[in-house]
Amino acid sequence: MNNALKVELGRRYRFSASHRLHTAHLSEEENFRVFGKCNNPYGHGHNYVVEVSVSGDADPATGMIANLADLDAFVARQVLEDFDHKSLNEDIPAFRDTVPTTENVCIEIFQRLKSFPKAKLERIRVEETGKNSFEYAGENLEGNRP
């Protein structure tokens, strides 16, 4: 019966962090031209929202694709504890050499969560502000929205 439907569980999390868009591959002038105010030297912050979607068959005994307590604990350990109230540039090793755009934040969070043992990670969607959001579903398109 479940084969007829694809069901995903989605959960939203929040963290607040600072970042600065800057790359050593460009000159000071080019950095400012490309990144604008996001290149201001001391960085700035956002309240990020991370939407995590996982899929699988709901366990008939619990009705759950994944127990939220397990998912919440995994996301806290893998992402939120490292990202919340931190500087993405300074505190997250992946962004030492990679610009912490929200595109790259999506990819980094996907990499950190794809080993969730209880269900299949389908997609990460990150809202940098209420007006822009980014999605990443891994290298193949299977997890993209139908």
Next chain:
Amino acid sequence: MVLITRKIEFSASHLYHNPNFSAEENRRIFGKCNNPHGHGHNYTLEVTVAGEPDPVTGMVLDLKELKEILEREVMQRMDHRHLNYEVPELSGQIPTCENLAQVLWRLLDPKITRGKLHHVRLYESPDLFADCYRNGAGMAGKQ
């Protein structure tokens, strides 16, 4: 193909309890969702229908018609009800967001005859939701 989405809200109570588990197991697995007298949520349901706009009316389907289907199939069944005791479609199942989304899909799919049901998203709270798609739809089916 065009997607059109209609949103409705309903309020209902539920609790999670599996009679095959001991009281301790129920508490350990379901936590506060196992509190014996239940609790409630304001659910938001987004129903997306896919189709080609009719050349005369410009509509995939008449939103009035979709609104009536949602009123009959969802609101009258579930609004201000206890999901465990008053919704037979959920009997024998734990009324989680993912199970309820599937029940809603199965109620709505046969009723939507203009266009085709494409996506159901059910929010149990702003931070928790379940999505249902037809398996093999869209990119997921292009393997």
